[in-house]
Amino acid sequence: xxxxxxxxxxxxxxxxxxxxxxxxxxxxxxxxxxxxxxxxxxxxxxxxxxxxxxxxxxxxxxxxxxxxxxxxxxxxxxxxxxxxxxxxxxxxxxxxxxxxxxxxxxxxxxxxxxxxxxxxxxxxxxxxxxxxxxxxxxxxxxxxxxxxxxxxxxxxxxxxxxxxxxxxxxxxxxxxxxxxxxxxxxxxxxxxxxxxxxxxxxxxxxxxxxxxxxxxxxxxxxxxxxxxxxxxxxxxxxxxxxxxxx
Amino acid sequence: xxxxxxxxxxxxxxxxxxxxxxxxxxxxxxxxxxxxxxxxxxxxxxxxxxxxxxxxxxxxxxxxxxxxxxxxxxxxxxxxxxxxxxxxxxxxxxxxxxxxxxxxxxxxxxxxxxxxxxxxxxxxxxxxxxxxxxxxxxxxxxxxxxxxxxxxxxxxxxxxxxxxxxxxxxxxxxxxxxxxxxxxxxxxxxxxxxxxxxxxxxxxxxxxxxxxxx
Numbered sequence: 001x002x003x004x005x006x007x008x009x010x011x012x013x014x015x016x017x018x019x020x021x022x023x024x025x026x027x028x029x030x031x032x033x034x035x036x037x038x039x040x041x042x043x044x045x046x047x048x049x050x051x052x053x054x055x056x057x058x059x060x061x062x063x064x065x066x067x068x069x070x071x072x073x074x075x076x077x078x079x080x081x082x083x084x085x086x087x088x089x090x091x092x093x094x095x096x097x098x099x100x101x102x103x104x105x106x107x108x109x110x111x112x113x114x115x116x117x118x119x120x121x122x123x124x125x126x127x128x129x130x131x132x133x134x135x136x137x138x139x140x141x142x143x144x145x146x147x148x149x150x151x152x153x154x155x156x157x158x159x160x161x162x163x164x165x166x167x168x169x170x171x172x173x174x175x176x177x178x179x180x181x182x183x184x185x186x187x188x189x190x191x192x193x194x195x196x197x198x199x200x201x202x203x204x205x206x207x208x209x210x211x212x213x214x215x216x217x218x219x220x221x222x223x224x225x226x227x228x229x230x231x232x233x234x235x236x237x238x239x240x241x242x243x244x245x246x
Numbered sequence: 247x248x249x250x251x252x253x254x255x256x257x258x259x260x261x262x263x264x265x266x267x268x269x270x271x272x273x274x275x276x277x278x279x280x281x282x283x284x285x286x287x288x289x290x291x292x293x294x295x296x297x298x299x300x301x302x303x304x305x306x307x308x309x310x311x312x313x314x315x316x317x318x319x320x321x322x323x324x325x326x327x328x329x330x331x332x333x334x335x336x337x338x339x340x341x342x343x344x345x346x347x348x349x350x351x352x353x354x355x356x357x358x359x360x361x362x363x364x365x366x367x368x369x370x371x372x373x374x375x376x377x378x379x380x381x382x383x384x385x386x387x388x389x390x391x392x393x394x395x396x397x398x399x400x401x402x403x404x405x406x407x408x409x410x411x412x413x414x415x416x417x418x419x420x421x422x423x424x425x426x427x428x429x430x431x432x433x434x435x436x437x438x439x440x441x442x443x444x445x446x447x448x449x450x451x452x453x454x455x456x457x458x459x460x
């Protein structure tokens with residue numbers, strides 16, 4: 001064995017999930033950087049109608065819009081062939097010209113703003129906070145959900161697979177939504193425990209979120225109270241997420 | 247967070263800012279880069295093809311704090327100078343590694359700290375159940391701290407070459423392209439580096455003389 005081989009064995013490597021999260025963060029920055037270098041409009045404050053602006057103010061999150069097409073008011077879709085991206089400190093929602101919508105989640109805050117933005121991009125989305133409480137355990141504090149979203153009318157696996165693509169296990173998480181694959185009526189349901197998630201390299205895993213699930217109707221599931229802290233089981237994981245667990 | 251599966255890597259399509267562009271999966275990097283001069287979105291396909299490898303290299307040299315930033319900066323720099331890409335290079339990896347090396351140079355202190363950590367920490371990553379691999383890992387763990395000290399003490403250019411060959415697993419020719427020199431110059435310099443490493447490791451070379459690199 002040579003020095004080269006020995007040195008190769010010493011190469012530090014990141015866990016696959018962390019590596020993918022870093023790659024996605026790099027990709028997002030690369031895409032944003034190249035967009036501004038192509039002569040398109042740089043980052044600027046959005047010209048958005050009341051709802052989204054109010055949500056942004058409520059969460060004190062700076063909302064910027066990177067536009068490569070017309071900016072739509074909430075509830076209004078942009079014309080085919082155009083795309084738009086709404087960026088907040090917590091999440092990015094990008095509507096692609098092909099009709100897909102990509103969500104990057106960096107922090108689990110502002111569910112109402114996320115829902116409004118997704119709906120304006122043509123995704124019938126229901127985004128809800130997961131109510132939580134904290135209690136002291138030993139020298140630490142745990143935060144746990146105080147209710148379960150007990151949805152029973154979940155769309156079949158084939159619909160889940162066609163409508164949602166998952167990328168990454170840690171923040172920033174990316175979901176690609178394919179609205180055309182969502183039947184009528186249906187809704188995309190997301191829920192997360194309010195909190196500021198951070199990169200796993202900072203050691204913060206103290207937030208809970210559910211991957212998007214397609215429901216067979218557009219009724220928000222009820223959150224059934226739970227009496228004591230329990231394992232985080234709120235909705236059945238969609239098939240692709242469950243497969244990744246194995 | 248529930249576990250989610252990894253994304254489908256760019257196959258027939260690459261999602262770029264502003265829409266979806268269709269690419270020929272058989273297209274060489276040179277073709278993609280040339281076409282990206284008029285269709286900038288196509289460069290995203292180059293990112294999707296090579297970013298994981300570049301990120302692994304940057305991570306190894308600079309650690310988790312800078313890996314994503316420096317990877318993004320590497321591809322942004324590549325995007326900015328793609329007009330000067332030599333179309334004779336069908337594989338963009340050596341070119342990208344060269345840019346990554348230059349980006350990494352801006353973080354000398356971070357790399358120095360990283361190498362200090364390597365001197366005191368065993369090699370990470372799971373051991374594989376294969377006798378040869380076990381021998382390699384045991385050797386790496388035994389010699390690791392001393393080898394890391396030697397690498398840290400190398401002149402910058404020697405260290406860059408050594409790590410391109412050892413960690414990026416580039417051939418001499420690819421390393422030469424990355425560093426803007428010739429393969430014969432790379433071979434000669436790497437020989438000097440290896441001699442020095444053996445001397446620094448105490449003169450009694452505990453490692454076989456096998457040359458496994460070209």
